[in-house]
Amino acid sequence: MPAHHDHESVYSGLLVNDAHWAFGTDFEDPLAGVDTTVPDGVDPAVLARYCLVLGDDALVLSHRLTEWCGRAPDLEEDIALANIALDLLGQARLLLARAAAADPSCVPALPEGSPVPAEDALAYFRADRDFGNVRLVEVPNGDFAETTARLLLFATWRLALFERLAGSRDAVLSAVAAKGRKELSYHRDFAGRWFLTLAQGTEESRRRVLDALGGLWPLWPELFRSHPVETAAAQAGVGVDPASVAAEVDAVLARVFAAADVPRPEAAPRVGGAGRDGAHTEALGRMLAEMQVVARAHPGGRW
Amino acid sequence: MSGRETSPEWPLYEVFVRGKRGLNHVHVGSLHAADDTMAVLHARDVYTRRNEGVSVWVVRSAHITASSPDEKDPMFAPSGDKVYRHPTFYEIPDSVPHM
Numbered sequence: 075m076p077a078h079h080d081h082e083s084v085y086s087g088l089l090v091n092d093a094h095w096a097f098g099t100d101f102e103d104p105l106a107g108v109d110t111t112v113p114d115g116v117d118p119a120v121l122a123r124y125c126l127v128l129g130d131d132a133l134v135l136s137h138r139l140t141e142w143c144g145r146a147p148d149l150e151e152d153i154a155l156a157n158i159a160l161d162l163l164g165q166a167r168l169l170l171a172r173a174a175a176a177d178p179s180c181v182p183a184l185p186e187g188s189p190v191p192a193e194d195a196l197a198y199f200r201a202d203r204d205f206g207n208v209r210l211v212e213v214p215n216g217d218f219a220e221t222t223a224r225l226l227l228f229a230t231w232r233l234a235l236f237e238r239l240a241g242s243r244d245a246v247l248s249a250v251a252a253k254g255r256k257e258l259s260y261h262r263d264f265a266g267r268w269f270l271t272l273a274q275g276t277e278e279s280r281r282r283v284l285d286a287l288g289g290l291w292p293l294w295p296e297l298f299r300s301h302p303v304e305t306a307a308a309q310a311g312v313g314v315d316p317a318s319v320a321a322e323v324d325a326v327l328a329r330v331f332a333a334a335d336v337p338r339p340e341a342a343p344r345v346g347g348a349g350r351d352g353a354h355t356e357a358l359g360r361m362l363a364e365m366q367v368v369a370r371a372h373p374g375g376r377w
Numbered sequence: 378m379s380g381r382e383t384s385p386e387w388p389l390y391e392v393f394v395r396g397k398r399g400l401n402h403v404h405v406g407s408l409h410a411a412d413d414t415m416a417v418l419h420a421r422d423v424y425t426r427r428n429e430g431v432s433v434w435v436v437r438s439a440h441i442t443a444s445s446p447d448e449k450d451p452m453f454a455p456s457g458d459k460v461y462r463h464p465t466f467y468e469i470p471d472s473v474p475h476m
Contacts, residue, residue, distance in 0.1 A: 153422050157426055
């Protein structure tokens with residue numbers, strides 16, 4: 075009675091058919107089967123840089139979330155944060171691979187014959203000033219409340235971007251956004267629920283989440299400042315101008331704040347350059363030193 | 378905030394997952410969560426991350442009434458030798474699947 079036996083474990087038959095994975099399970103080429111032709115009238119350098127900065131946002135936050143691994147408040151939250159980190163790492167891999175395919179000149183040179191794929195070269199062999207992530211994602215994790223508040227801000231913003239990006243003229247960006255929307259919806263939901271729970275929990279949890287939000291708020295306006303690369307990508311029909319999602323994102327946050335009875339912070343924007351230009355806080359350099367040390371020690375390594 | 382109960386340990390939940398190909402929910406394990414909603418989220422994160430499920434159920438472990446191991450013999454041994462209760466003496470036509 076095979077049908078009956080198959081049903082005994084929900085894990086059986088998992089690897090029979092991988093069609094339900096959006097990008098298949100090809101571990102060698104992340105863009106296998108996807109049309110990587112740059113659309114007509116689009117400057118490949120602009121498309122590449124745009125993909126790179128979106129990829130860097132995901133890569134850096136992914137690494138920050140990974141730092142929770144084994145240290146979260148409990149096992150269930152540990153796995154949840156690791157899942158979210160992996161979702162973001164997947165987005166980063168596709169976006170960095172897309173950047174490399176659109177403009178190979180953006181990929182750092184490695185020793186002759188190195189088997190390191192282009193997206194890994196971009197992740198592990200660039201210095202902090204070459205990263206284009208917004209600064210919000212690079213500041214250290216802080217406590218669980220701070221991680222929750224940052225994830226709420228980030229996922230709300232990125233989900234709004236990706237919902238528009240799904241209509242990109244670039245087939246890869248459109249596919250990445252379509253896949254990422256579902257992931258980011260969950261991230262926002264996860265962070266939003268924890269935000270409410272902490273804000274309405276004990277006096278201590280509320281104090282912590284209010285402190286966390288206030289501390290992150292100066293980095294928030296940067297996410298809606300249009301960088302020339304984003305403007306150019308938006309005008310070419312492949313990207314999204316972040317300023318265009320500001321009102322929508324603000325409305326979502328306002329609902330969360332109202333439900334949590336949390337006042338909107340009033341901290342002034344942080345001064346200094348923009349992460350999109352490579353002007354980062356000192357925290358990014360330290361984070362990258364740890365993230366990149368093994369790969370840089372073995373530029374010919376195969377992983 | 379004030380007046381709300383806090384407990385150092387979250388209650389235990391049992392998790393049931395329905396796989397894509399399956400017909401009923403199957404018990405896969407347990408987890409801790411502060412409330413029912415969080416338990417569903419935790420179940421999703423802990424037990425369906427390899428694409429195992431299309432639906433999850435959670436139930437507080439405390440709400441499950443189980444048979445006692447001490448009563449194993451009176452509960453289950455009497456059915457052990459009643460082979461005639463199995464429908465194994467029927468011919469099942471080839472055209473009837475899932476039997």
